[in-house]
Amino acid sequence: MFRVNRKLAFVVALSAALVMLFMMSSIAFAGSDTTKTICVDGYVINHRELAVNGTKTDPALYGEAVGANGTYSATVGSNGYFKFKSLPVADPNTKADAVAEGDWNFQMQLPQDWEGIAPAAENAGLAETGVTTLKEQKACYRIVFKVRRVFGVMVVKWEELGDGTVQPGEGWSITATPVKDPFLKPKTEKTDAGGRLGFTLTAGKWTLTETLKKGWKPITPSQVTIVLDQYAAAGAMDPVVFKNQEPVCKSQIEVQKVGYGTDADGKEVMLGPLAGWKVTVSRADGTMTPITKVTDGMGKAVFAGLPPGVYKVKETVQVGWEVKGDNPLTVIHRDCEKTPVQIDNMEVQGKLKISGRKLFKAWVPPYKGTVVGLPGWVITATLVGTDVETTTQTDALGNYVFPQAQLEQAGMAFAGASIKVCEADRDNWIHVTPECVTIKFPYPLPKDYAGAVANFTNQQDPPPGAAVSADTSVAGGCRVNMVVPKGQTLARIAAKYGSSVGALVRANGIRNPDLVYAGQALCVP
Numbered sequence: 001m002f003r004v005n006r007k008l009a010f011v012v013a014l015s016a017a018l019v020m021l022f023m024m025s026s027i028a029f030a031g032s033d034t035t036k037t038i039c040v041d042g043y044v045i046n047h048r049e050l051a052v053n054g055t056k057t058d059p060a061l062y063g064e065a066v067g068a069n070g071t072y073s074a075t076v077g078s079n080g081y082f083k084f085k086s087l088p089v090a091d092p093n094t095k096a097d098a099v100a101e102g103d104w105n106f107q108m109q110l111p112q113d114w115e116g117i118a119p120a121a122e123n124a125g126l127a128e129t130g131v132t133t134l135k136e137q138k139a140c141y142r143i144v145f146k147v148r149r150v151f152g153v154m155v156v157k158w159e160e161l162g163d164g165t166v167q168p169g170e171g172w173s174i175t176a177t178p179v180k181d182p183f184l185k186p187k188t189e190k191t192d193a194g195g196r197l198g199f200t201l202t203a204g205k206w207t208l209t210e211t212l213k214k215g216w217k218p219i220t221p222s223q224v225t226i227v228l229d230q231y232a233a234a235g236a237m238d239p240v241v242f243k244n245q246e247p248v249c250k251s252q253i254e255v256q257k258v259g260y261g262t263d264a265d266g267k268e269v270m271l272g273p274l275a276g277w278k279v280t281v282s283r284a285d286g287t288m289t290p291i292t293k294v295t296d297g298m299g300k301a302v303f304a305g306l307p308p309g310v311y312k313v314k315e316t317v318q319v320g321w322e323v324k325g326d327n328p329l330t331v332i333h334r335d336c337e338k339t340p341v342q343i344d345n346m347e348v349q350g351k352l353k354i355s356g357r358k359l360f361k362a363w364v365p366p367y368k369g370t371v372v373g374l375p376g377w378v379i380t381a382t383l384v385g386t387d388v389e390t391t392t393q394t395d396a397l398g399n400y401v402f403p404q405a406q407l408e409q410a411g412m413a414f415a416g417a418s419i420k421v422c423e424a425d426r427d428n429w430i431h432v433t434p435e436c437v438t439i440k441f442p443y444p445l446p447k448d449y450a451g452a453v454a455n456f457t458n459q460q461d462p463p464p465g466a467a468v469s470a471d472t473s474v475a476g477g478c479r480v481n482m483v484v485p486k487g488q489t490l491a492r493i494a495a496k497y498g499s500s501v502g503a504l505v506r507a508n509g510i511r512n513p514d515l516v517y518a519g520q521a522l523c524v525p
Contacts, residue, residue, distance in 0.1 A: 036136045040065065040106070041083035042143040044076050046230065047117060047202050048183050051080030052147060056231040057111045063145070067104045089136055105131045108145050112234035117146040149203040149230035154239040157195040157210070160219060161246055168195025169244065172210055179205040179225070183427075196239075203230035208240050214304075215247025251337045252304035255279050255313060257295045260324065261347040261408065271408045273299025274345065275388035276417075278316035283309050284330070297388035299411060308334050313341050319443050320415035321345040352413045352441050353451035354381060354421055355401040358394045361432055361459045361491075371457060373398020377424060379456075383411070384418035384438060415443035423456040432457040432491075432501050433513045455514050478507070478523035486518040497524045 044052040044061060054061035054076025061076035065084050074082040089102040107128040110116060116127035127145055134141055153176070157169035172191045176199050178184035184204065189197040199208075209223040220243045257279070259271040275294075279301045282290035287309075293301040314328035324344040333339050358379070359371040375393075379400045382389040390410035394400045407413035422436040439452035480497055490501050490513045505513055507525040516522075 036089050037086040038089050038134055038136055039083065039085050039140040040087060040104070040134070040143060041081065041140045042145065043080040044082070044108070044145045044147060045080060047146070047148040048181065048204075049146075052076070053078045053231070054080060054082070057114070058233065059111060061108065061111070063106060063108045065104050065106050068101045083140070087134070089134055102133050102135060103131050104134055105129060106143055108147075110147060113151065114147055114149055117148055118144070121147075123150065149228070151201050151203065151228045151237065153199040153201050153206075153208075153226070153228075153237060155189075155191070155197050155199070155208065156239045156241045157191045157197075158241065158243040159195075159216075159246055160243060162248070166243075168193065169242075170195060172213070172242070174199075174242070175209050175211070176201060177207045177209065178202075179207060181205070201228060203228045210242045210244075212244070216244040217247075219243040219245055250305040251308065251333055251339070252302055252306060253281055253311065253313065253331060253333060253339045253341055255281075255293075255295070255301040255303070256340065256342045257299040257301070257315070258342060258344050259321070259347060259411065259414070260344060268346075271347065271413070272411055273297075274411045274414075275299055275386040276383050276412075277301075277318065279343070280314050280316070281306075282312050282314075284312055285309065294385065297383075297386055297411075306333060313343070315343050315345075317345070318414065318416065320445070321347055347414060351445070351449070352404050352407055352415075352417075353402055354407070354419065354439060354454065355399070355451060356421070356454040356456065358398045358400065358423060359455065359457040360398075361457055363459065374458070377456075380422050380424070381407070381410070381412065382420045382422070384420050388412060415441055415445045417441050419452075421452075421454040423458070428460055430459045432459055434505075434511065437512055457513075478525060480524040482522050482524060484516055484518055484520040484522055488516075488518070490516055493522065493524070499524055 044054060046052050052061070055078050063074045063076065063082045063084075065072045065074070065087055067087065069088040072084055072087060074084050076082045087104060105128060107126055109126055110121055110124055112124045115121060115123050116125065119127050119129055121127035127147070129143060155174050157172045157174070158166050159169040160166050169191055170193050173188055174191065174197060175186055175188045177186040181204050184202055187199055187201075189199065191197045205225065205227050207223055207225050212218065212222060220241060222242070224240055226240065257274040257277045259274040260268055261271050263269050273295070275297050277295045278292055279295065280290050280292045281303045282288065291303055293303065295301045311331045311333050312328040313331055315323070317323055317327070322345065324346055327343070329341060329343070331339055331341055356379075358374045358377040360367070360374045361371050362368045373394065373396070375396045375398060377394045377398070377400075378391055379394065380389055380391045381402050388411055390402065390406055390412070392400050392402055392406070404413055412419055418438055418440045420436050420438045425435060433456050435456075437454040439454060441452065442449065482493075484493070490504050490510070493499075494501050494504055501513055503525050504510065504522065507523045510516070
């Protein structure tokens with residue numbers, strides 16, 4: 001019995017020693033691994049910020065995390081959700097290359113006809129977030145891939161002639177308008193010489209509408225509705241077809257207005273087509289009421305549907321110009337003809353330009369309380385009364401300029417011209433100053449005239465929690481009646497009284513918020 005107890009005690013002691021040895025070795029082994037892990041998740045959303053069903057695209061969507069420790073994949077679910085559950089990230093206390101092992105680039109290969117919005121990616125391209133250093137934390141890091149499905153929609157325009165034959169319809173305007181989608185804007189294009197045009201449209205419901213030309217009779221509906229399913233199979237679609245019948249043949253006079261100026265060497269130079277000029281056509285025998293039209297952006301005025309006869313073509317000469325040649329001109333016009341008439345004018349004087357700045361007013365630091373120039377912002381100048389326009393962009397400091405050469409090329413550089421200068425309207429930006437300013441070049445033009453100035457200021461949509469003063473209708477009366485002190489601005493007055501520049505502009509009928517003067521009476525709503 002004593003021997004058995006001694007053997008049993010020995011076995012128990014040996015077993016306890018082995019268990020302790022195993023536990024110590026396990027602790028040592030676990031302590032030697034200093035690698036930590038993190039999780040990263042997120043959603044794939046479309047242009048309307050709705051989740052994209054990653055199982056319905058072809059091929060199915062999946063994300064990749066590419067780092068020093070390898071590449072990890074995560075599928076995108078039907079709710080657009082994806083998750084990298086365990087991505088290695090080194091402990092900076094134990095590894096010299098901790099930063100490299102904590103760097104991750106998240107990417108997603110997009111299917112055919114899908115584009116990346118944020119991060120940006122071309123059709124069927126690779127959307128990449130760029131390398132980001134991630135440190136250990138308990139909660140998952142959250143990222144987003146914003147994408148959109150695009151469709152190439154072809155429109156074909158046919159014209160049916162009087163003899164029943166058809167030909168491609170060139171120069172027809174077709175507008176694609178999104179239906180109940182505030183994230184998209186209408187698009188307008190013109191058909192080419194082959195009667196075709198192409199739209200790149202985002203998934204959703206659209207109406208395609210043709211702009212009818214005078215006298216043309218629609219054979220097919222002038223407006224159609226199409227639904228573009230973002231999960232539809234990739235590939236070409238059937239075209240949308242519009243067909244119209246031409247009006248009865250009549251003759252017309254086509255007036256081309258051309259301007260000339262003088263260069264620095266005193267030589268005459270052709271400026272190009274002149275828009276916005278009044279031209280009147282009347283019959284020499286007085287049997288027709290005179291017709292007056294204004295030249296379009298290409299300097300043309302077309303007088304259609306004229307019966308045969310002898311006509312007088314007369315322009316209304318604008319201030320700062322003189323006629324080169326006869327005014328009026330005599331034109332012998334026959335049936336079903338297009339008679340071209342060119343009228344030339346010489347500019348008397350004018351060295352003109354438009355310049356200004358595009359400014360950004362921030363809500364939060366580091367730019368809060370200051371204004372900074374915004375680069376790359378499109379500014380458009382349009383000759384009032386016509387559709388002729390020209391564009392430029394702001395530079396790195398937010399400055400822009402329409403030099404005289406550019407305005408001359410567009411046909412709007414003349415004394416007395418009224419030009420509407422507009423900044424591009426972008427989503428999620430608020431106009432602090434008016435979106436458009438109309439300037440007028442003086443006549444006669446002083447030699448030291450430096451040009452017109454039009455400045456623009458914007459704010460982004462306020463971030464969550466930002467204090468925004470609500471505008472008060474003028475009908476509600478004035479909280480304060482005041483006189484503008486010397487050196488004061490609308491922005492400072494708005495801040496002082498807890499109002500906004502927009503409210504002051506509307507309450508006082510101010511056209512340009514940058515032009516207030518000392519002694520001006522103001523109503524603060």
